[in-house]
Amino acid sequence: MVNHFCRLFALISTILLSTIGQAIGNVPFTLPAGDVIHYISPSGSDSNDGLSLSTAWASPNHAIHCGDVIIAAAGNYTSGNIGSGFGATSNCPSTTGGIDGAGGIYFAILLCGGIDLQSCQVTGQNTDGAGVFNVSGVNNWAIEGFKVNGSGNSRGFMVADQVPGTVFHHFAFVNDIVYNSLLGFGANEGAVNHSTGCCYDYIAIVGNLSANSSQDGICVAAIDPTSPGNFDSASGTHIYIYNNIVWNSVSASCISVSDSEDMMLDTYDAHGFTGQTVVSNNMGWTADRMCFNIPYGNFNPRSNLVIKVYNNTCFGNLVNIGGDGPDGEINLTGDGTTAIATLSITNNIAQTNRASSGSGGSNVYAAVLGGATWPNLIVGGSSAQNVFSGMAPSCAGVSCDPGNNITEYNNNTLGINFYVNPGFNNTSDLLSNRNGIPNCTGFANTTSCMGYNPNTQILTNPSAIYDLQPTCGANCAGKGFQNPSAVCVSSGPLSTDYPAWLKGIVYLQWNACTHTITENNDLVTKPCGM
16 A cells, blocks of 8 residues: 555656756755654644554653654645644754754654645644744744635734743744635734843744735734843844745725735834844735835834845835835834844835825825834845835925835935846736635645746746746846745855855655655755755
């Protein structure tokens, strides 16, 4: 029976790979010395030992080591039996195993064991806004390869911490899909106490898709890690939002309230957070409000934030901003006080497809540099220019560029940027045909599902990634979303900013016939050795 299955699996894989390309450069991933693979299945029981599919667990709510992997059998799950409880982790980071035998794995990993991104589907059953995958009260977990239906009343992948004085840490959502959700990927401190440290630190949202977020009146962004706290003061990236594609974050019930963005760094000053945050190589379109928003709340004005926003592509958001405005595809908001932060916005492409939006017909722009004064603000510059393209008929702020593509407040000044139409390949196809629920049958990772195969370097026409390729020549070179490469890099911002604590887990894939795991190189571009 197993041999027949494996032969069939090999045949299916061959057919699929003839379409999506043979993966190259995949690295074997091994467990820590003495540890074994565990299993979950839709028919499993947590009273089982979890050591085989026939004795599988029902949930990941079991004590486990960092570097261990729990394989979820292909099938249909509900949030109650797979996503509502996670066990305590230990031995973090691992000291053996991983991709080089030397360990360094910061996570216990819950991994879909199917052949594509349609294999492990999870349906939300919450009516209180909890996550379909709700990681709460534990540390060091990664979840990879799942497709989640939020059912309109559940958040997708969530870190939930509402314990004042406690900072939970090290979470990763990699190569996952969520749709019809309250939000797609995020973390929530519950506004427990903005004057004390709490919450979470070290979170990675890498290589995911989010469609149809902001449902059921929960007015947040599709990707929204809220108000982190300091687990430690180590240098390097603590919050990493990289290579995600987000669309259709719209909700009639949020128009008169707030938010419904693609991505947001919500009130990062709340707990005095000082860790570096990187938002890089993402795409977003068709949200009610911004593509990317940074609101500053003045809860902790001494919070020396470090935020880098680069190589993102934003188009056609600001669909209905209600009574807000003016708003921008890339947007800074606040209460008018000084944000003690280093914030750089470079090499992005942001284009509006309307001049105004909302009940008052407020102008919308490619960027709005408003709210607080950001004294250490970098927007563009030599060799780091953004491409900004707007349609507003006039300037609503203190000053605008000559074409009213962006507007500025509170002495927030600009570097050098390009104010040109990026000439995206096919925005008509994007808006007409790429706003639904993604079908990733036959695709093992989100990048290939969205139209680009890093192994073969084939870009499918039409597809979301193809549609948002710019054509404005030298002005667009190196700007906006960059197609991932299967070849690692050893220098540049990616090499500098990619977190060392993501070593060995982006992204993992299970081979059901050989019972082996590999880390594959065709989801995102990675630094060498990672």
